[in-house]
Amino acid sequence: MLHLASKSPxxxxxxxxxxxxxxPLDVDIPEQRAAGEPAHAYVCRVASDKAxxxxxLLQDAGPGVLVLGSDTEVVLDGEVFGKPADDAAAREMLLRLSGRTHEVVSxxxxxxxDGVARQAVSVSRVSFAPLLPDTVEAYVASGEPRGKAGGYAIQGVAEAFVTRLEGSYSGVMGLPLHQTAMLLAEAGLPIPFASARGTA
Structure with a gap:
């Protein structure tokens, strides 16, 4: 039986x-990057902590239980952009991403x-067009940046900001489907839409 340790719709x-x-399982873990912890290592650790x-939570469950955890963060110049604490933080993030290429690590x-322990990482590169201050203000006012890593949702209005995407669109959304399908298939779950071959 598969469980997803995430509150994210x-x-x-x-x-x-x-x-x-x-x-789905609701889990709460601290998402705090340790001093000196590399950005990619931080994202991997949080995903593992969630799982x-x-x-x-499933201590009384029988054998065959699998739990999937995932974390996605925006990284620019080695700095992790988590979820903005407020509109001001979202504004600052967007202005820093404006006209630049950043990574999205998922x-x-x-x-x-039964001892299953697997992990996969997707790294995408997202380029933003230069954003006018009025555009940023309107986007922040829309409320869409709230609760989104880096202060934007690529599946929403912010898709209009993206000039180039190299990598996984679903990974930027929050769950890289190719890597996820391969992990689950390797663990023995029948996944109808897993590719026959590939690397997680």
């Missing part, structure tokens, strides 16, 4: 696209009661 929607049955927290961790 976006991740639940993406996982459902793979045609696999799963049960571990989900597995801990890690997926799969843990199981």
């Amino acid at each position: 976006r991740r639940r929607e993406l996982l459902a696209r793979l045609g696999v049955a799963f049960t 571990a927290a989900g597995l801990a 890690a997926v961790s799969l843990l199981g009661r």
